[in-house]
Amino acid sequence: MNDPNTNDEKAVDLAAAFRDSHIQEVLDKLDRELIGLKPVKTRIRETAALLLVDRLRKQMNLSAGAPSLHMCFTGNPGTGKTTVALRMAEILHHLGYIRRPDVVSVTRDDLVGQYIGHTAPKTKEVLKKAMGGVLFIDEAYYLYKPENERDYGAESIEILLQIMENNRDDLVVILAGYKDRMDKFFQSNPGMSSRIAHHVDFPDYSPDELVSIAKLMLEKMQYAFSPDAATAFRDYIERRQSLPHFANARSVRNALDRARLRQANRLFATQLGEITKKQLMTLESDDIRASRVFKDGVADSA
Amino acid sequence: MMTNTGNRVTQGQFSFLPDLTDAQITAQIKYALKNKWAVSVEYTDDPHPRNTYWEMFGAPMFDLKDPAGILLEINNCRKTFPNHYIRVMAFDSKQGVESPSMSYLVNRPKNEPGFGLVRTEAEGRNIRYRISSYATDKPEGERYGK
Numbered sequence: 001m002n003d004p005n006t007n008d009e010k011a012v013d014l015a016a017a018f019r020d021s022h023i024q025e026v027l028d029k030l031d032r033e034l035i036g037l038k039p040v041k042t043r044i045r046e047t048a049a050l051l052l053v054d055r056l057r058k059q060m061n062l063s064a065g066a067p068s069l070h071m072c073f074t075g076n077p078g079t080g081k082t083t084v085a086l087r088m089a090e091i092l093h094h095l096g097y098i099r100r101p102d103v104v105s106v107t108r109d110d111l112v113g114q115y116i117g118h119t120a121p122k123t124k125e126v127l128k129k130a131m132g133g134v135l136f137i138d139e140a141y142y143l144y145k146p147e148n149e150r151d152y153g154a155e156s157i158e159i160l161l162q163i164m165e166n167n168r169d170d171l172v173v174i175l176a177g178y179k180d181r182m183d184k185f186f187q188s189n190p191g192m193s194s195r196i197a198h199h200v201d202f203p204d205y206s207p208d209e210l211v212s213i214a215k216l217m218l219e220k221m222q223y224a225f226s227p228d229a230a231t232a233f234r235d236y237i238e239r240r241q242s243l244p245h246f247a248n249a250r251s252v253r254n255a256l257d258r259a260r261l262r263q264a265n266r267l268f269a270t271q272l273g274e275i276t277k278k279q280l281m282t283l284e285s286d287d288i289r290a291s292r293v294f295k296d297g298v299a300d301s302a
Numbered sequence: 303m304m305t306n307t308g309n310r311v312t313q314g315q316f317s318f319l320p321d322l323t324d325a326q327i328t329a330q331i332k333y334a335l336k337n338k339w340a341v342s343v344e345y346t347d348d349p350h351p352r353n354t355y356w357e358m359f360g361a362p363m364f365d366l367k368d369p370a371g372i373l374l375e376i377n378n379c380r381k382t383f384p385n386h387y388i389r390v391m392a393f394d395s396k397q398g399v400e401s402p403s404m405s406y407l408v409n410r411p412k413n414e415p416g417f418g419l420v421r422t423e424a425e426g427r428n429i430r431y432r433i434s435s436y437a438t439d440k441p442e443g444e445r446y447g448k
Contacts (some may be wrong), residue, residue, distance in 0.1 A: 017442065131367075131371040132367065167370065
């Protein structure tokens with residue numbers, strides 16, 4: 001008797017399953033709200049595909065073990081590591097991998113104690129709070145300080161390693177930091193490196209992407225570039241990128257704040273009498289060209 | 303009629319039922335967390351029903367949202383004291399309640415020797431009765447064998 005449950009040729013509709021899972025909505029939302037970040041979006045897309053296939057396997061009574069989802073985000077300052085990590089919990093929860101869409105964001109201070117015996121309970125408390133969701137460890141390399149023998153970071157790493165291995169379906173750990181220092185951290189902690197399944201590098205943004213990011217930020221703040229200002233800003237970015245201490249999206253945000261400052265002062269100086277809503281909302285090219293990047297070729301600040 | 307024919311101690315909730323599985327314990331903890339109660343783990347090897355103050359295993363766990371962390375502590379306690387009674391309590395701090403609202407056993411010693419009736423003669427040939435656990439005949443720590 002041809003038992004359909006054991007028949008290898010049994011079929012399920014992949015397209016229908018994809019539609020029903022609403023994964024496309026998640027991916028579209030990500031595309032809209034985060035500019036660039038191609039490797040990140042690719043990895044999320046791949047994870048979503050795996051989830052879908054896992055669900056179909058379960059329907060066919062095949063085993064589907066939860067994959068290891070621990071990740072490491074590396075990249076230069078201002079490339080969106082923390083932002084994406086905070087979004088990751090929402091995405092993973094929507095995809096059904098974690099129970100709660102909550103992130104517990106910690107740095108070394110929250111995990112490591114000041115005296116012997118202090119570290120283990122401190123780390124365990126943080127882990128208990130984060131269970132079911134995502135634990136985001138920013139600047140993870142500070143956990144390990146080989147030069148200082150009295151440092152208790154190694155104890156915290158050990159507890160983390162154990163939980164990362166044994167409670168894979170309860171907790172997702174995301175580390176983040178600058179690439180060279182994370183590489184050194186992983187070299188001295190091979191256990192940690194082997195437990196991280198996804199190493200994602202955040203590339204620097206291109207000038208076009210930075211202008212789009214600026215426009216998105218302005219939209220949120222309810223400002224807008226005038227057409228001249230948009231070209232001036234692109235000019236600004238291209239010059240600023242070559243100067244030292246460029247922090248990608250963070251530099252863009254700071255530049256926009258300074259532009260708003262100049263706009264406010266310009267309105268004060270030149271506008272006597274009534275001001276229209278449009279004038280309050282628009283950044284003109286003067287507000288951008290007044291920057292020291294144009295005049296002296298030096299950065300205003302980061 | 304004996305309602306408890308074995309020697310299983312019946313203190314707290316669910317004590318007349320077979321031992322709770324980890325999945326059932328997780329469900330109970332989830333219920334406690336949903337009600338915003340603080341969950342704590344306690345152990346003892348003295349099974350007398352009037353022994354209400356058991357030893358605490360770690361501090362009570364406030365402000366948690368997921369049962370997985372608490373299950374970790376329970377399993378830790380089971381590993382440290384495999385032959386003790388271990389119970390999970392949930393404390394309701396709402397004004398007017400301010401007392402434990404849940405308490406159930408999650409671990410028992412393998413052999414529970416049960417209780418005996420002790421008769422004491424008082425003045426005038428009156429008899430005072432009390433129950434005494436056979437386990438407490440031995441000193442603390444040696445009551446249930448290795």
